[in-house]
Amino acid sequence: MGRQGSRDFAEEYVDINGIKQYFLHYPAANSEVMLVIHGGPGQSEAAFAYYVEPQDPSYTAVYYDQRGAGKTLRKNPTDGSDVTFQTLFEDLAETVRYLKQKYQRDKIIIQGHSWGSVLGLLYAHQHPEDVLFYVGAGQVVDYIRGERIILEELKRLAAGDSRSYRALEKLEDRLLSAKDFLSAQNGLMLMKIKKKYGLGIDFRRVSRIAMKSPVFGLADMLAMIKAQKLIGQLYDFLSSFSALEITEFKIPVYCIHGKNDGQVPLSLAKEYLESLTAPDKGFYQIANAGHICSLDNPIDCHAAIKSITGRFGSMPKT
Numbered sequence: 001m002g003r004q005g006s007r008d009f010a011e012e013y014v015d016i017n018g019i020k021q022y023f024l025h026y027p028a029a030n031s032e033v034m035l036v037i038h039g040g041p042g043q044s045e046a047a048f049a050y051y052v053e054p055q056d057p058s059y060t061a062v063y064y065d066q067r068g069a070g071k072t073l074r075k076n077p078t079d080g081s082d083v084t085f086q087t088l089f090e091d092l093a094e095t096v097r098y099l100k101q102k103y104q105r106d107k108i109i110i111q112g113h114s115w116g117s118v119l120g121l122l123y124a125h126q127h128p129e130d131v132l133f134y135v136g137a138g139q140v141v142d143y144i145r146g147e148r149i150i151l152e153e154l155k156r157l158a159a160g161d162s163r164s165y166r167a168l169e170k171l172e173d174r175l176l177s178a179k180d181f182l183s184a185q186n187g188l189m190l191m192k193i194k195k196k197y198g199l200g201i202d203f204r205r206v207s208r209i210a211m212k213s214p215v216f217g218l219a220d221m222l223a224m225i226k227a228q229k230l231i232g233q234l235y236d237f238l239s240s241f242s243a244l245e246i247t248e249f250k251i252p253v254y255c256i257h258g259k260n261d262g263q264v265p266l267s268l269a270k271e272y273l274e275s276l277t278a279p280d281k282g283f284y285q286i287a288n289a290g291h292i293c294s295l296d297n298p299i300d301c302h303a304a305i306k307s308i309t310g311r312f313g314s315m316p317k318t
Contacts, residue, residue: 007053009026009027009050011025017094023064024046026057026061031057032108033060033099033105033108034061034110034305035110036116039114039115040116041069045113047220048209048295049213050214052298052302059305060103070227071216073230074220079230080230083234084233108132110124110134111136113292113294117140118140128250133252136255139264149267150264151168153265154199168193171189194262198262199261201291247276248276248278250278252278254281254284255284256305257269257285258291259288260288261291266285270283284308286301287300289301
C-alpha cells in the first residue's frame, strides 16, 4: 500500500490469462468499482493516475497495464504475435471476473480511453451482465473515418496557411490505414500541424507528469516505447474497426470528450451516441481539454464522472 497526497493506492500483479498482469488500485470505501482501460495501444495510464484521481473519490478506480504494455510488459516476455485484439479481449474478460470477485460486486463500471474505448465498448455491448454502465473517454467510433474528419478540420483551419495546407493535401493521398496515420513520418507531420492549431497532445507535459508518478520509473517508461514494436496487429484491427452498426445497448452509455480533441473527432462521437438505444445516455464535453482530457482538465472530468454516477444512482432499477 502506498500513499500519494491524502489518497491511498495499492499495486499488485495477478495471474490473468497466462500472464502476470499489473494492477493499480485507488480504493474508496463503500463505492462502486471503475475499471479504466488505457489507450495507445500500448500506453499505460497508470503512470499518471496519481495526477487525475481526485482526493474526494466517488468510486474505486482500478488501472491495469494491458498485455504488451507498461509494467505488465516488463514482467512478461512478450512477442508481437501474442498482442492481438482477441487476446486482449480475453484478458479483459478475466480482469473483470477478478475485480468482481475481489470487490464482491455483481457488476463494475468500465471506462475506456481512446484505444481502450474500442475494447471497453465491445465488452460492454457483449457482456452487459458484467457492467453497471460504460463510459467512453475520447470514444473511437470509426478509426479511418475519424482520422479523415480530423484531416478535413485541419485543412479548414489551415486555409490561410498555404504551407500547412499543401502538406495536408499530400498526406491525404497516402493516408489509407491506421498504420499510415501512425507511421513515424506521417504521424510527425500531423502532430506538428495539430499542435500549431491547438489540437495536438503535449507529449512533453504528459512525460513530465508520468515521470513524477509514485509507481512508474524510467524502466517502465522505456517499456512503453518498446510496446510500440509489438502492436502491429492492433493497428490492423483499428484500420477495420467501426462501431457504427452497434446501436443497441442493455446498459447506460456515456461519453466524455475534450473539446479540442485532435485524435478522435468530437462530432463523430456525439453523432454516434445520439444514434444509440440505451437505458440512459449522456455526452459530456470538457472545455480546455484535448484527447487526454483527464490530464488537461481533471477537475471537470471528475465532475462529469460524479454527475454520471449520480445520474445512474437515480435511475429506476429493473
